[in-house]
Amino acid sequence: MTHDTKRFAAIIANLDAVSAFVEECADRFGLDAGKKFGVLLALEEVFVNICHYAYPDGAGDAKITCIDDNGLFVLEISDEGRPFDVLSRPDPDTTLDIEERPIGGLGIHLVRRLSDGASYQRQGGQNILRMEFKR
Amino acid sequence: MEIDIRKEAGATVATMKGRLDAVTAPEYESRINSVVEGGETLLVIDFERLDYISSAGLRGLLVTAKLLKAKQGKVRFANVRGAVKEVFDISGFGSIFQMDDSVAASLAALTDH
Numbered sequence: 082m083t084h085d086t087k088r089f090a091a092i093i094a095n096l097d098a099v100s101a102f103v104e105e106c107a108d109r110f111g112l113d114a115g116k117k118f119g120v121l122l123a124l125e126e127v128f129v130n131i132c133h134y135a136y137p138d139g140a141g142d143a144k145i146t147c148i149d150d151n152g153l154f155v156l157e158i159s160d161e162g163r164p165f166d167v168l169s170r171p172d173p174d175t176t177l178d179i180e181e182r183p184i185g186g187l188g189i190h191l192v193r194r195l196s197d198g199a200s201y202q203r204q205g206g207q208n209i210l211r212m213e214f215k216r
Numbered sequence: 217m218e219i220d221i222r223k224e225a226g227a228t229v230a231t232m233k234g235r236l237d238a239v240t241a242p243e244y245e246s247r248i249n250s251v252v253e254g255g256e257t258l259l260v261i262d263f264e265r266l267d268y269i270s271s272a273g274l275r276g277l278l279v280t281a282k283l284l285k286a287k288q289g290k291v292r293f294a295n296v297r298g299a300v301k302e303v304f305d306i307s308g309f310g311s312i313f314q315m316d317d318s319v320a321a322s323l324a325a326l327t328d329h
Contacts, residue, residue, distance in 0.1 A: 096239050118268070118299045125270045129238045175308025179281045187307050188271040194306045 083110075084148040091132045091143045091160065099128050099145060103156065106147035112154050116214055119195035120156055123212055126188035127158045127167070135162025135208070152216055153197075159209040166201040167210065168193075217266075219247050225323045227258035233265040236273030245276045249283060257289030260322040264295035269303050281313065290314075292322040 087102050089095045103124050107117045124145070131143045141162055148155035172193070173186040192199060196212040203209070217240035218233040228251050236244055252259070259280070277293075284291050292314045296304055304310040316322040 093238050096237065115299070121268070122270055122303065125237055125272075129270075129272065132238075175306075177308075177312075179278070179285055179312055182278055182312065187274055191271055191303065191306060 082148065082150050084146055085109075086144060086146040088142045088144045089128075091128070091135060091141050091162075093129065093132050096125060096128060099143070100124065102145060103147055106149075107154065110147065110149040110154055112214070112216065116154065116216065120154060120212075120214055123192045123195050124156060124158070126192050127210055127212075130167055130188060131158070131160045131162065134165065135160045137163065154214045154216065156196075156212045156214070157209060158212075159207045161207055164203050165208055166203075167208075168199055168201045217243065219244060221247065221251060224260075224319075225327055227260055227323055227326050228256045229260045229262060229319055229323070231262040231265065235268040236266060236276070237268060237270045238272040241272040241276045244273070245279060248276075248280050252280065252283045252287070252289065257284065257287055258326045259284060259289065259291040260294055260319055260326065261291065262294045262319050263297070263300055266300055267298075269300050271307070274303070274307055274309060277309070277313075290326055292316055292326055294319045294322040 085106050089099050100121055103121060107120055128143055135141060141160060144159045146157040167189055170189050172190050192212065197215045198213040200211050217235050220231040222229055230248060281291055294316050295318065296315050316325060
């Protein structure tokens with residue numbers, strides 16, 4: 082099992098750098114293009130959520146860890162912001178028409194559907210979201 | 217991301233290239249929404265060269281559709297394929313938008329009525 086970790090300031094302008102880091106890990110750990118798309122999309126949704134909501138009173142970081150665990154590619158994203166389990170949010174109703182569709186709420190739905198398992202932990206003052214992707 | 221906007225057959229065709237994500241969605245929204253606010257009611261969005269979309273991008277598309285609907289306008293999406301199509305399907309967008317296999321087919325469907 083190998084892993085790689087990097088910290089980034091939680092600002093939207095860092096999305097390209099965060100994506101480049103995870104993409105490089107995914108390539109190094111031998112993930113195919115289809116799976117990599119799902120990993121990068123889940124990454125964006127969680128990172129952007131942290132940028133928007135984790136630090137209402139100021140600046141903070143997001144720590145990104147990629148783990149190569151035999152059959153699994155694991156993406157772990159943590160922040161030191163206010164306690165928040167993003168997985169506790171209900172799924173949006175994806176059957177509504179244009180007028181009724183609320184703007185937003187889709188990000189976590191995408192994370193749930195694209196990963197093969199997601200779990201949340203609050204530990205040592207951190208929100209830790211772990212997402213597993215089968216190869 | 218790059219957006220190319222042109223008039224064609226009585227409608228506006230917007231061709232997107234690259235990534236429609238949290239960084240680029242604000243630019244998409246300001247460019248497309250200014251077209252709609254400028255009075256355009258027939259819009260085709262061409263996805264052929266778009267290779268990534270996230271919920272921020274989907275949100276932008278939904279805003280465009282809502283704006284157009286309020287003005288009795290119409291939008292059709294051309295060439296939604298591959299991974300982008302998968303994101304549409306997962307989010308239910310595949311069934312709320314009108315999709316076509318080519319820009320020509322979208323234009324024909326918009327201007328036929």
